[in-house]
Amino acid sequence: xxxxxxxxxxxxxxxxxxxxxxxxxxxxxxxxxxxxxxxxxxxxxxxxxxxxxxxxxxxxxxxxxxxxxxxxxxxxxxxxxxxxxxxxxxxxxxxxxxxxxxxxxxxxxxxxxxxxxxxxxxxxxxxxxxxxxxxxxxxxxxxxxxxxxxxxxxxxxxxxxxxxxxxxxxxxxxxxxxxxxxxxxxxxxxxxxxxxxxxxxxxxxxxxxxxxxxxxxxxxxxxxxxxxxxxxxxxxxxxxxxxxxxxxx
Numbered sequence: 001x002x003x004x005x006x007x008x009x010x011x012x013x014x015x016x017x018x019x020x021x022x023x024x025x026x027x028x029x030x031x032x033x034x035x036x037x038x039x040x041x042x043x044x045x046x047x048x049x050x051x052x053x054x055x056x057x058x059x060x061x062x063x064x065x066x067x068x069x070x071x072x073x074x075x076x077x078x079x080x081x082x083x084x085x086x087x088x089x090x091x092x093x094x095x096x097x098x099x100x101x102x103x104x105x106x107x108x109x110x111x112x113x114x115x116x117x118x119x120x121x122x123x124x125x126x127x128x129x130x131x132x133x134x135x136x137x138x139x140x141x142x143x144x145x146x147x148x149x150x151x152x153x154x155x156x157x158x159x160x161x162x163x164x165x166x167x168x169x170x171x172x173x174x175x176x177x178x179x180x181x182x183x184x185x186x187x188x189x190x191x192x193x194x195x196x197x198x199x200x201x202x203x204x205x206x207x208x209x210x211x212x213x214x215x216x217x218x219x220x221x222x223x224x225x226x227x228x229x230x231x232x233x234x235x236x237x238x239x240x241x242x243x244x245x246x247x248x249x
Contacts, residue, residue, distance in 0.1 A: 008053040008122060009033040013043045013069070014084070015062040019107075023056060023084075026111040027118075040064040044072070052079055054122055056114075057101075059085040070101060074220075078172060080121045084109065102213050124174050124210070146249035147183045150231060152222065153249050156180055161222075174199075175218045182232060182242035191239040215240060 010032050012023045017038070024034045035050055037043035039061055046052070055073060059066035070081055086107040102121045105114060146155040151164030159176055161169045171179065181198050182190075190198075192211045219226040231244040 007031055007033050009035060009050055010118070011035045011037060011043065011046055011050070011052045011055045013037045013039075013055060013061065013066070014058040015039060015060070015064075016058075019058070019084075022111065023114065026115055030115060038062075040066075040069045043069060047073065047077065047079075052077075053125075054080045054082065054118060056082045056084050056118070059083060074217075078170070078217075080125050082114075082118055082121055084114065102210060121210075124214075125172060147246050148249045149183060149186075149244040149246045150222075154179060154183055155249070169221055171218075171221060174214055175221065178214055178218055179222070182240075183244075183246050186242050186244065186246040189235050189238055189241045195239065 010023075010027050012020050012027075012034060013036075014020050014023070015038050020036045020038070024036065027034050035046050035052070037046055041064075043055075043057075047055075057066050057070060057073075061069070066083070066085065070083070073079060073081060080102045082103045082105065083101045084105045084107065102124070103117050105117060145157070146153060148154075152169075153162045155161075161171055161176065161179065163169050177199060178195075181195070195211050215232060216226075219229050219232055223229045223231055231242060233241050233243045235241055
């Protein structure tokens, strides 16, 4: 299948030429446009020149650090990242997800699995989850409205978040809907399964840590110190809780 006009572009970053070719063949057969980078320098150049829709990133890029590249990408662009790596260390997985990776796949991998996960991540960025239904019997207000917390104003009808400085914060659809979910349930501990149920419209998988990656991205946009969150807190072994004081605007 040949990539047509408007096809999404995937940047494959891996120091192994054979892996890059394998992924290129897989993605191009499905109609995606593909760019390749063997190292951090080339990846940075291509990201500056191309409208990249998704990055697959190897953590071990020869002499380069894939985690540092992931940090650079996240600081400059809101592009989804799927880490594909031979590193199996748990710490690397956690750090990668905290940096904002949307999924993590270990080598050796099946190309169909990679393709399925890439499709799922792209759908999340394109569409995001549908807002949770109002009046669902779990304490959610019956009508959409605006809420204040920690100097922020979250306006659901306008789908807008303003910071304490009054400036509009740039949130993806998925990030906005997750924040709405949290402010409607302050002080309530939500498990990952509950969050997946509330944020309908995604192909969530409990194994791919997508919820954790999305929360990590949201924290970077609403927390003064993302590494020490005081609004969206982790409840170890359970899930997450929105600890901010929420009021109707």
